[in-house]
Amino acid sequence: MKKNLKHFMIFVFVISTAFLAYRTNSFDLKRVTVDSGFDSSWDSGGSSWSSSGSSWDSGSSWSSSSSSSSSGDEELSTGEIIFMLIIFNMIIIYFIVLDIKTSKKGFKSVAKPVRQSNLQEKIAKYGIDEKKMLELAYQTYVDIQNAWMKNDINLVKEKLSDELYNTYKMQLLTLKRKNQSNIMSDFNYLDGYIYDIDDSNDKLSISVFLNVNCKDYLIDLNTEKVLRGNKNKLWNYEYTIDYLLAKNKDEVLKKCPNCGAGLDEEVGSRLICPYCRTLLVRNSPNLVMTRKHMNNQR
Secondary structure, three states, rough: OHHHHHHHHHHHHHHHHHHHHHHHOOOOOHHHHOOOOOOOOOOOOOOEEEOEEEEEEEOOOOOOOOOOOOOOOOOOHHHHHHHHHHHHHHHHHHHHHHHHHHOOOOOOOOOOOOOOOHHHHHHHHHOOOOOHHHHHHHHHHHHHHHHHHHHHHHHHHHHHHHHHHHHHHHHHHHHHHHEEEEEEEEEEEEEEEEEEEEEOOOEEEEEEEEEEEEEEEEEEOOOOOOEOOOOOOOEEEEEEEEEEEEOOOOOOOOOOOOOOEEEOOOOOOOOEOOOOOOOEEEOOOOOEEEEEEEEEEE
């Protein structure tokens, strides 16, 4: 709908500009008392116009004090018509330029998340070292981005939820079919903080704000030509990311908390229950990313 409106506005602009050119070629602009930006004089020439039996011949003259028509009714002067068209076109140009500027911004900036009121209590309750947790969260993010860049998300399968793993896998398959690669490099951690901890389930859901810099662009693997982005530009990204972590690293998970099925072995930090297919986070310091959202890009 927005795209069609923009096309309609451009169409009206072209038509009104053509009409304006026609009118200004047919009448003397020296008597138009608006600051339109035209410096040269225009010759009215020998144009003629007729409608409903009324006619103007090339010898007709216009003065600033009077105007006439065949019907005797008062009409807008040529200068007033031209002035209105100029103003109308200026408005259309303004909205077109505004739309272009808005589209270049990409998306609307999102405010940084606010820290939960009882966050410190939960941090103390579960013995979380916020600084180390942020380092681990950032390193997990970088590891996942590097695996993405290498087109091999299996390298970080244990650090991703099922949903994210399957989503990234399908997206990478699309890139592979197109013989393209998303290059992300020169990562730099700027700042971050934990803003929420949900302990309502058997695992901790830790929500983190991360502010990072990195290069990010798309290339053709055959030619190494940059298809999108700029290989020399350093982007600033602000993320809100959710991670899962075991509440008690010392307790061994022996039963599925969802269906109660027994789990024989403790293998890795990530496990799918063989009965109900629930994603389980084993007692490990590894974080499992469940959601990543980009708030701002500059």
